[in-house]
Amino acid sequence: MRTSIATVSLSGSLSEKLAAAAAAGFDGVEIFENDLIGSPLGPEEVRSRAADLGLAIDLYQPFRDAEAVPADVFARNIRRAEHKFRLMRRIGVDLLLVCSSVSPDSVSDDALAAEQLHALATRAAEHGVRIAYEALAWGRHVHTYEHAWRIVRAADHPSLGVCLDSFHILSRGSDPRGIEAIPGEKIFFLQLADAPLMAMDVLQWSRHYRCFPGQGGFDVAGLVRHAMNAGYQGPLSLEVFNDVFRQADAGRTAVDAQRSLLALEESAGLTSLPAAVVPRGIAFAELATADSEPLRALLTTLGFARTGRHARKPVELWEQGEARVLLTTGGPARREGPGLAAIGLETPDPAGAIKRAEPLLAPIVPRRTVGKDVPLDVVAAPDGTELFFCRTLPRGSEGPKEVPGPDRPSWTRDFVPAHHDTGDRAGSLTHIDHVALTQPWHRFDEAALFYRTVLGLQPRESVDLVDPYGLFRSRAVANPEGTLRLVLNVAPGPGAQEARPQHIAFATDDIAAVARRLREHGTETLPIPTNYYDDLAALHDLSPATLDDLSSLGILYDRDEHGEFRHLYTATYGHVFFEIVQRTGGYRGYGARNATVRLAAQHTRQLTV
Structure with a gap:
């Protein structure tokens, strides 16, 4: 029409x-x-x-x-x-x-x-x-x-x-x-x-x-x-x-x-577009930085191993379970500190995903390939984050029955295996639970529409959260299975986007073990005020021993009708920080009630650094 x-x-x-x-x-x-x-x-x-x-x-x-x-x-x-x-x-x-x-x-x-x-x-x-x-x-x-x-x-x-x-x-x-x-x-x-x-x-x-x-x-x-x-x-x-x-x-x-x-x-049934190819999960998160040493140390402490390096580009692959992080020091690396540059979306049909993205006016990102680089399709999200449509197969496992076409092999083929330590992995992380993306103040509604229409993700209700600067909006988008989750946060006005870093949340089955590992290695986590745990005791019927464990390890707690949620945060590195989360019993949220405490704690730390 x-x-x-x-x-x-x-x-x-x-x-x-x-x-x-x-x-x-x-x-x-x-x-x-x-x-x-x-x-x-x-x-x-x-x-x-x-x-x-x-x-x-x-x-x-x-x-x-x-x-x-x-x-x-x-x-x-x-x-x-x-x-x-x-x-x-x-x-x-x-x-x-x-x-x-x-x-x-x-x-x-x-x-x-x-x-x-x-x-x-x-x-x-x-x-x-x-x-x-x-x-x-x-x-x-x-x-x-x-x-x-x-x-x-x-x-x-x-x-x-x-x-x-x-x-x-x-x-x-x-x-x-x-x-x-x-x-x-x-x-x-x-x-x-x-x-x-x-x-x-x-x-x-x-x-x-x-x-x-x-x-x-x-x-x-x-x-x-x-x-x-x-x-x-x-x-x-x-x-x-x-x-x-x-x-x-x-x-x-x-x-x-x-x-x-x-x-x-x-x-409305008035036209037909290529069907949405809904991503199944997050294949990787890419961090760009001029100095990768602080992140290398943190990833090692978290139990990651450097398993590969790109054959032709300054990019390292760090893995733990199905959680993967790329560290790149080339191209648009941030001089002022690490920042999230791209997300790899585990996509069953990358070619089909780009066929839908194009008629829906998603910006296609030209990608410079070198030599035998795996061809990958990339679109730009409204906040500028690059989204890769890709498939992940163990290196060396690609075969004609597993690859839908000669131009869509596994992205891991570009990485040369690197020697890594297979030592202590106590409290191992399993996968990327979600990624939180701060949107420019005037692109929040555009982002929700983009992820719904282009990727076929389902938006959750928008919520208002309180931080030291006032109210801001947050909205999650996810696939039906909940195996891919993105959280869209909106900065309240021009210039505020830079004040709110992005964050990557890793899932674990034992957050207490991860917290102790970080503490043993002298890695700073975000300090949580005692007042929070006093309020938690009033809000939930938790045993004194449980409250003591949460407080001593800096772990926050939430629950819904489906289950429980425990999470903690690392310090901020440049424009990014990590969150460790443990979901039990089918908990579906993101700890929204605790966001106010986290934001206030980050604000306090920023003033004292």
Whole structure:
């Protein structure tokens, strides 16, 4: 289907918004009146600029407070509308959005509203313009789409139809199934927006917290299906009022918007994309650093062994069980300290994964290969982390029955075995439990949509966490089996991303043994205040001996209806730290309650270092 986006959804000047929409692949735009008024481009120039970019101008909006008003007020409204009709002819757009009135002049009189909308549509038709009447969720008398349709039906004018807006419909809890009772030719326009489920005034909710479909809690795809069943044939258009989007780069936001519509069309059954290839786990985490010695020492203490080195690049492979860490000192190594550069995703069909990523506009990362390097497909996540689609087989085990194609062998083939000590492995780690990624403040919703649509991961509910700087949002995404978990944290504003390091969580079956091993080797773990354990004693019925063990080893504790969770943290190295976690009995969370304590402890340590 054709896609469109309202200019109010993007940041920048009108010219910049048009360019961003065109570059992202939109077919058309809705011109928001304020964008035109503030533009140095004249109406004819806007028309020409859009045409040059291959964009249709699908709608001009909004025209407010038009109907169900006294005769003298309506006369002024007609004069105002005549000016807009002439302006629209100059811009080259034939559809005007008329919102249900919020004016104190309006009265609750459907017959009068229908009569005046009929008169307005008659004047519009003289200029070759049509009217799309929309029920605002906060309209003074008309605030549901069913009510708006009754008035349009009573007005009975060929140039008058309805505009359906998913936010106005779903935010009020209206049943969208009634859309199918509206003749398709009378649905003049369909505007789409999602939103997080919030308990607040609907006007403020609308003006500040809308988001693109798939980023909130509304069933936008279901509403679209009802509109299609009614016979709607116009574009799918995004109208999103969002404070963050209006400050972010217009180009990136437009791409995110287009990705949301592509995924929406797939969910609504309107198009078919290559099936999602859901990763099974984390094959490796890659850390870039100028000085690898501190991390080598820490990994050794944790029980890792250096098992390989890349045949042609300055990259080392460290392994313990199925937990793998790559240390690289080449390329974009961080001078100020280690940082997470990439994640290897254990993918049953890497070629299939990239086939889905490309049409969903995931940035494909060009990868420089040397000699006989294994070809790997890489995409960039919204925060810049590189995601490798790969398969892991023990070195030397690749065979024709195990490899889906000659261009998709195991990534471990690039590594030459290295001698390693197979000594004490008390408290061995088993695999990477999860990776926590701090998102740029304006990319949090984009990241959740990216991981859901491109990788097929399932987002959990967003939670608010407290740290010494205020509140921040956190949201986990995981595969259905829970064998791949990523935690997305959002920095509260520009510049704060750098203050929050990423972290890698390793799983173990005996966290106490790991904690003792770290202590025996003089490796610092994050100190946890005594107050935390006093509160823990009140919160959970733990034995004094258990509390003493947790406190003496700096281990935090949580539980849910499925099981228990114990975890501890290392000190921060540059831009990364490690977490050790032990899940028992099917615990599904991440110790969110303890995040406040961890963040405060890290803040305190930073001040004392």
